[in-house]
Amino acid sequence: MSTLSRFKALSDPMRLRIIHLLLHMELNVNELVAVLRTGQSRVSHHLRMLAVGGLVTHRRQGLWTFYAAARDGEGGAFLKAVRSFLGDTPENEADIEAAQRVVMQRESETTRFFDNIAEDWDALRREIFGDFDLASLILNTIPPVDTGVDLGCGAGDLIPLLLRRCRRVIGVDNSPRMLESAHRRFQNQKGAVDLRIGGLRHLPLRDAEADLAIIHMVLHHLEDPVEVFDEAHRVLKPRAPFLIVDFLRHDRKEMRQRYGDRWLGFDREQIHAWLQKSGFSAGRIETIALQKGLEGFFLPATKIDMQN
Numbered sequence: 236m237s238t239l240s241r242f243k244a245l246s247d248p249m250r251l252r253i254i255h256l257l258l259h260m261e262l263n264v265n266e267l268v269a270v271l272r273t274g275q276s277r278v279s280h281h282l283r284m285l286a287v288g289g290l291v292t293h294r295r296q297g298l299w300t301f302y303a304a305a306r307d308g309e310g311g312a313f314l315k316a317v318r319s320f321l322g323d324t325p326e327n328e329a330d331i332e333a334a335q336r337v338v339m340q341r342e343s344e345t346t347r348f349f350d351n352i353a354e355d356w357d358a359l360r361r362e363i364f365g366d367f368d369l370a371s372l373i374l375n376t377i378p379p380v381d382t383g384v385d386l387g388c389g390a391g392d393l394i395p396l397l398l399r400r401c402r403r404v405i406g407v408d409n410s411p412r413m414l415e416s417a418h419r420r421f422q423n424q425k426g427a428v429d430l431r432i433g434g435l436r437h438l439p440l441r442d443a444e445a446d447l448a449i450i451h452m453v454l455h456h457l458e459d460p461v462e463v464f465d466e467a468h469r470v471l472k473p474r475a476p477f478l479i480v481d482f483l484r485h486d487r488k489e490m491r492q493r494y495g496d497r498w499l500g501f502d503r504e505q506i507h508a509w510l511q512k513s514g515f516s517a518g519r520i521e522t523i524a525l526q527k528g529l530e531g532f533f534l535p536a537t538k539i540d541m542q543n
Contacts, residue, residue, distance in 0.1 A: 238313070240287065240288050240289075241288045241289065241290060241310070241313050243284075243288065244284050244285050244287065244288025244289075244290050245288070245290070245317070247281065247284070249271070249273070249277070249281050250281045250284060250285055251321060252271060252326065252327065252330055253267060253271070253278070253281055253282065253285065254285060254290060254291070254304055254314070254321070255321050255327045255330065255331075256270065256330055256331065256334055257291060257302055257303050257304040258304040258314065258318060258321075259331055259334070260303075260334055260335075260338060261301045261302065261303040261458070261459065262301065262302060262334060262337070263300060263301050263302065264278055264279060264282070264300065264302075266334070266337045267282075267302075269333075269337055270330055270333045270334045270337060271330070282302060288310070289305060289308070289309060289310035289313075290304065290305050290310050290313070290314060291303065291304060291305060291310075292304075292305050292306075338458065369393075369396070369451070369480065369533075370396050372521065372533050373396060373397075373400070373449070373478065374396075374399065374400065376476070376478065376535050377400050377447055377476050377478070377535075378400070379400055379401075379402075380400060380401055380402075380446035380447045380475075381401070381402050381403065381446050382401060382402070382403050382404075382405065382444065382445050382446050382447070383397045383400065383401035383403070383404050383405070383445060383446065383447040383448070383449070384404070384405040384406075384407065384438075384440065384444075384445040384447070384448045384449075384470065385397060385404060385405070385406045385407065385448075385449055385451070386407055386435055386438070386448060386449065386450040386453060386463065386467065387407065387408055387435060387450060387451070387453030387456075388406030388407060388408050388413075388414075388417060388430070389408055389410070389413045389416075389417070390413050390416035390417050390420065391406055391416070391417035391420050391421060391428070391430070393449065393451055394406055394417070394421065394428055397447075397449070398424075398427060398428075400447070401446070401447060402427070403426075403427055403428075403429065404427065404428055404429070405429045405430075405431060405440065405444075405445065406428065406429070406430045406431070407431050407432075407433055407435065407438060407439060407440070408430075408432065408433075409432060409433060409434045409435070411432065414430055414432055417430050418430055435450075435453070435457065435462075435463045435466060436459070436462045436463060436466060437466070438466045438467075438469070438470050440470040441470070442469055442470065443469075443470065443471065443472045443473075444470050445470050445471050445472065445475065446471075446472055446475050447471075447475055447476050447477075447478075448467050448470065448471055448475070448476075448477045448478070449477075449478040449479075449480070450463065450467070450477075450478070450479055450480070450481075451478075451480045451481075452480055452481055452482075452531075453481075454479065454481045454498065454501065455481055455482055455496050455497060455498040455499070455500060455501070456496060456497055456498075457497065457498075458497065460498075460501075460509060461509050461512060461513060464509055464510060464512075464513035464515065465513050467513070468513050468514045468515065468538055471538045472538070473538055473539075473540035473541075474537055474538060474539075474540050475537070475538045476535055476536070476537055477510075477515055477535075477536045477537065477538060478533070478534070478535050478536075479506065479532075479533075479534045479535075479536065480523075480531060480532070480533050480534075481500070481501060481506075481531060481532060482498075482499075482500035482501065482525075482529060482530070482531050482532075483500050483501065483502075483503070483522070483529075483530045483531060483532050484499060484500040484501055484502050485499055485500045485529055485530070486499060487499065487527070487529065500529075501532075503520055503532070506520075506532075506534060510534075510536050514538060514539050514541065515536040515537060515538055515539060516536060516537045516539050517534060517536045518534065518535040518536060518537070519535075520532050520533070520534045521533045521534075
């Protein structure tokens with residue numbers, strides 16, 4: 236890819252707006268249409284031009300294709316060099332604000348979904364997990380610690396298990412209805428269970444507050460799993476374990492509607508790359524047989540101690 240083709244890719248005011256947006260967040264075509272207030276065919280054309288210039292990447296999830304600015308390779312290096320010249324103009328700032336509202340709407344839709352199904356969550360979980368018992372995997376993986384955190388704790392199903400290894404468990408979730416169920420369940424264990432409402436992209440925890448973190452069947456509901464891995468890294472102490480349980484990649488598109496899934500599972504290589512990028516060392520991944528022909532995975536990781 237020539238330098239000239241990259242400059243040509245940016246030689247349009249609309250493409251400059253698009254690349255400025257995609258340097259800040261991942262968006263699909265419909266979301267770009269909403270933010271830029273222009274036609275879908277025009278947005279698609281500009282994305283193709285940026286892709287020809289090697290300046291955008293994309294990933295396909297079910298019916299949706301999400302675009303982001305190139306981070307690696309020659310395209311990423313080029314954008315890094317010119318980024319300061321794109322400028323925080325009033326128009327660009329308005330675009331970012333509009334895009335943030337779009338992303339917040341996505342997140343609020345997920346929250347509403349879990350609020351609406353909170354009372355039926357146990358039955359929905361059994362449809363997927365059946366009688367699968369996660370306890371032995373967790374108990375055989377982690378030592379006794381002081382403070383554990385359950386990221387996306389829901390109604391608190393994992394908290395009794397974590398209390399067998401943790402003196403105190405912090406449960407974080409952004410669904411008020413789910414946390415209400417958890418509060419009722421643990422109202423007599425206030426010293427041992429600390430429930431906090433908040434999003435996983437901005438965890439309501441101090442730096443290095445936790446000795447252990449687990450995220451159990453939550454990643455596939457999230458917009459950007461890497462942001463959550465970054466936050467987990469922030470709140471964990473050095474060399475602390477980080478346990479991840481989720482789906483391996485599948486093609487069951489109906490799960491988007493029934494279970495509010497955003498990702499149709501993950502590739503092993505994808506998860507390993509994200510963990511490494513966020514400062515974790517990944518352990519051995521174990522495959523889990525689930526219901527409906529699905530497979531999950533259990534992956535223990537460890538926060539890398541950057542001081543050593």
